[in-house]
Amino acid sequence: xxxEKIAISEVSHSKFTMLRCLVAMAHADGVVTDEERAYVSALxxxxxxxxxxxxxxxxxxxxxxxxxxLFRHINDPNYRSQVLYFARLxxxxxxxxxxxxxxxxxxxxxxxxxxLDMEQIRAxxxxxxxxxxxxxxxVLDQNRPKKGEHFIPWxxxxxxxxxxxxxxxxxx
Numbered sequence: 001x002x003x004e005k006i007a008i009s010e011v012s013h014s015k016f017t018m019l020r021c022l023v024a025m026a027h028a029d030g031v032v033t034d035e036e037r038a039y040v041s042a043l044x045x046x047x048x049x050x051x052x053x054x055x056x057x058x059x060x061x062x063x064x065x066x067x068x069x070l071f072r073h074i075n076d077p078n079y080r081s082q083v084l085y086f087a088r089l090x091x092x093x094x095x096x097x098x099x100x101x102x103x104x105x106x107x108x109x110x111x112x113x114x115x116l117d118m119e120q121i122r123a124x125x126x127x128x129x130x131x132x133x134x135x136x137x138x139v140l141d142q143n144r145p146k147k148g149e150h151f152i153p154w155x156x157x158x159x160x161x162x163x164x165x166x167x168x169x170x171x172x
Contacts, residue, residue: 027064029098
């Protein structure tokens with residue numbers, strides 16, 4: 001039986017570029033600290049990076065890259081959103097959020113949301129909330145005491161009076 005050679009898949013271009021964005025974030029305040037280097041190292045050591053990719057990261061650690069130029073090369077939407085999360089972690093690695101780091105985080109956020117129709121997103125969310133609330137109200141109404149069905153005979157009467165006073169005991 002011949003042994004098959006198992007190839008380790010390379011890290012996708014989007015994932016690698018996300019990592020490069022984190023290195024750019026480390027440069028934001030002008031100093032790449034030992035904590036930031038350790039963070040990049042910990043992340044990169046978990047990935048099957050090629051020699052070329054590792055060399056690129058090493059160069060990036062020495063020479064800052066433009067986060068905007070890098071971010072535009074992240075095509076996978078999952079990594080576009082993850083870069084914001086990990087960049088925030090990177091910004092706080094040295095224990096402080098420098099104003100230039102906040103500026104870079106703001107820039108990344110703007111890049112990540114560029115082209116999104118926020119009004120449409122808000123309308124979609126409002127529609128979903130309205131539907132869920134209507135479903136919730138239907139369930140509440142089904143649980144309201146009904147005449148002759150509750151084991152305490154005056155419970156429906158009490159519920160009706162409280163509702164007229166603006167008190168709904170079944171609402172959360």
